[in-house]
Structures are given as structure tokens and as C-alpha cells.
Amino acid sequence: MTRAGFVSIIGLPNSGKSTLVNALSEGKISIVSPKPQTTRQRVFSIVNKDSLQIIFSDTPGWILDAKYPLHKLMNDKISESLSDADLIVILVDGQKGIQEFIQIHELTSKIDHLPKLIVINKIDLLIQTQQEQLLAEIQKMISDIPVFLISAKTAHGVPELMSNIENKIPEHPFYFPDDIISDKPIRFFISELIREQIFFQYQDEIPYSVFVEIYSCKGVDEGLEMAKIEAIIHVSKESQVSIMLGKGGSKIKALGISARKEIESYLGQKVYLGLTVKIKKDWRNNQAFIEKSGILR
Ligand SMILES: Nc1nc2c(ncn2[C@@H]2O[C@H](COP(=O)(O)OP(=O)(O)OP(=O)(O)O)[C@@H](O)[C@H]2O)c(=O)[nH]1
Ligand SMILES: [Mg+2]
Numbered sequence: 236m237t238r239a240g241f242v243s244i245i246g247l248p249n250s251g252k253s254t255l256v257n258a259l260s261e262g263k264i265s266i267v268s269p270k271p272q273t274t275r276q277r278v279f280s281i282v283n284k285d286s287l288q289i290i291f292s293d294t295p296g297w298i299l300d301a302k303y304p305l306h307k308l309m310n311d312k313i314s315e316s317l318s319d320a321d322l323i324v325i326l327v328d329g330q331k332g333i334q335e336f337i338q339i340h341e342l343t344s345k346i347d348h349l350p351k352l353i354v355i356n357k358i359d360l361l362i363q364t365q366q367e368q369l370l371a372e373i374q375k376m377i378s379d380i381p382v383f384l385i386s387a388k389t390a391h392g393v394p395e396l397m398s399n400i401e402n403k404i405p406e407h408p409f410y411f412p413d414d415i416i417s418d419k420p421i422r423f424f425i426s427e428l429i430r431e432q433i434f435f436q437y438q439d440e441i442p443y444s445v446f447v448e449i450y451s452c453k454g455v456d457e458g459l460e461m462a463k464i465e466a467i468i469h470v471s472k473e474s475q476v477s478i479m480l481g482k483g484g485s486k487i488k489a490l491g492i493s494a495r496k497e498i499e500s501y502l503g504q505k506v507y508l509g510l511t512v513k514i515k516k517d518w519r520n521n522q523a524f525i526e527k528s529g530i531l532r
Pocket of ligand 2: 252253254265267274293294
């Protein structure tokens with residue numbers, strides 16, 4: 236008999252959800268950056284082990300003061316991921332202390348029909364007494380949910396968490412063929428790798444103001460010498476075009492080089508990457524456009 240199930244990782248922005256999904260999947264599925272609100276949509280990472288299939292659902296961080304339609308739609312993605320979950324993993328940034336736990340606990344306490352695990356992350360940044368104190372404070376508030384202390388970054392505590400998750404997966408036929416690792420197409424991962432580099436190389440509003448569209452993607456196949464990928468980086472206002480480009484095109488050139496390297500190692504082949512910058516005025520406020528374009532799909 237096979238077992239299969241959906242596990243939703245939820246938490247506030249920057250708590251380490253994508254890092255954890257990557258650690259549990261032993262591979263890179265989700266992009267990670269030091270800035271909050273990196274993940275915009277729900278990303279499945281599918282782990283297959285003999286007769287067991289676990290589908291981890293990485294979600295955007297819960298945005299407490301959703302300002303833009305984009306933010307509201309990101310919150311909707313979290314609700315969507317809870318609707319079909321078999322298990323919820325509530326991730327808390329241990330460095331933020333009990334306050335972050337209280338916030339996420341308030342948001343999730345209404346969900347009482349699903350099993351939950353509480354995971355305190357980033358314990359590599361806490362000393363032993365801080366870890367013990369936080370654990371005690373949490374256990375004082377909830378007594379019926381297991382609590383794990385981990386570091387998604389160093390993988391400390393991750394194998395124990397994984398085996399606990401595995402034990403909670405119900406008997407069910409596989410939901411996906413056993414040779415695929417995500418529900419998203421290659422184009423999605425390519426656009427995410429470019430967006431990840433934008434998070435690393437640009438400051439302030441820029442990473443939040445862009446979306447990356449792959450409009451041409453040819454020759455993606457490890458057997459071929461080179462893939463040719465053309466991407467458009469859409470910004471939301473005029474002034475951001477020159478910031479994206481940099482003096483004499485220096486910034487976009489550096490972005491192209493680093494994104495190409497990431498894509499090459501992801502695809503396992505040489506890549507030509509063409510980048511173009513365009514304006515899609517104020518797109519984050521344009522709900523119809525966000526829905527139609529598939530940015531969150
Ligand atoms: N020291 C330390 N840093 C961590 C750990 N886990 C994640 N981080 C860092 O925390 C930052 C945010 O990690 P992400 O995985 O992008 O967090 P997220 O919850 O997916 O963020 P959003 O998608 O923006 O909601 C990154 O700089 C990570 O490297 C950890 O266990 N220890
Ligand atoms: Mg993320």
C-alpha cells in the first residue's frame with residue numbers, strides 16, 4: 236500500500252520556509268533570499284521514497300498588513316494551500332522570539348481540523364538557554380502540538396522532523412508520477428532563478444517591483460550544447476528602468492552573468508540568456524493583470 240500526502244509549510248515572511256522545503260527535499264526547489272516576501276506563489280516540491288510520496292507546499296509568507304492586490308493574492312495562495320493539506324508545518328523564526336510565534340499562532344489557531352507541527356527555525360543563531368526559554372514559553376501556550384527546534388540552513392534537526400512528517404502521511408495512491416519533483420514547468424524555475432539574483436543585486440523596492448517573464452526558451456535538454464532563453468524583466472515605473480540597467484548597462488550585465496550561471500547549473504547545460512527591461516505600469520495594483528498573466532499561478 237502506498238502513502239501520499241500534502242504538507243503545507245506556513246509562516247511569516249523570512250522565517251525560512253523556502254530554505255526548509257529545500258532541506259526536506261534535499262535539493263533546490265524554492266528561491267531563498269535574506270529579504271522578506273521572496274516567495275510569491277505556492278510551489279510544490281515532491282519527494283518520492285519507495286512507497287511514500289510527500290508533496291511539500293512552500294507558500295508566500297503571511298503578509299499581516301496586505302497593501303497591494305498582489306499581497307492579498309499572495310495571502311490567498313496560503314489559504315489555498317491549507318485547503319488540501321494533510322499536515323501543516325508552522326514555521327517560526329526563532330530569532331524573532333515569542334512575538335512571532337504569537338502572531339502565527341493567532342492566524343492558525345482556527346484551523347483545527349488538520350494535524351499540525353510547530354517548528355522553531357534558525358536555532359543556530361540562538362544559544363542553548365534562549366532555545367530552552369522559547370520552547371518553554373511556547374509549550375506554556377500550547378500543549379497538544381509537537382514542537383521541533385531546527386536549523387533549516389545547517390539541517391540540524393531536519394532528519395528528525397522529516398521522519399515525524401513521514402509518519403503522519405496517510406494511506407493514499409500517489410498524486411503525481413514518481414519521476415517528477417515539482418508541479419511547475421522549467422520556465423517557472425528559470426524565471427525564479429533570475430528573480431532570486433535580482434533580490435541579491437538590487438536594493439529597496441526593486442525586487443518587489445519586478446516580475447520576470449520568459450518569453451522564449453529553446454533547446455532546454457541536457458543532450459544539447461546550449462539553451463537559448465529570452466526573458467523580459469517588467470518593472471512597475473519609468474524610473475526603475477535606469478536603475479535596472481545601471482550606468483552604461485553595468486547592472487543588467489552583472490545580473491545576466493550571475494543568473495546565467497545559476498540557470499546553467501540548474502539545467503546542466505550551457506545557456507545563452509537575453510534580458511530586456513520593460514515597464515508594466517503599477518502592475519502590483521492591477522488585480523486583473525496579475526490574474527491573467529499567471530504571475531501567481
Ligand atoms: N541562520 C539561519 N538563517 C536561515 C535559516 N533558515 C533560513 N535562513 C535565512 O533566512 C532568510 C530567509 O529565508 P527564506 O527561506 O527565503 O525564507 P521564506 O520564509 O521562504 O521567506 P519568504 O518567501 O520571503 O516568505 C535567508 O537569508 C535564509 O538564508 C536558518 O536555519 N538559520
Ligand atoms: Mg520563500
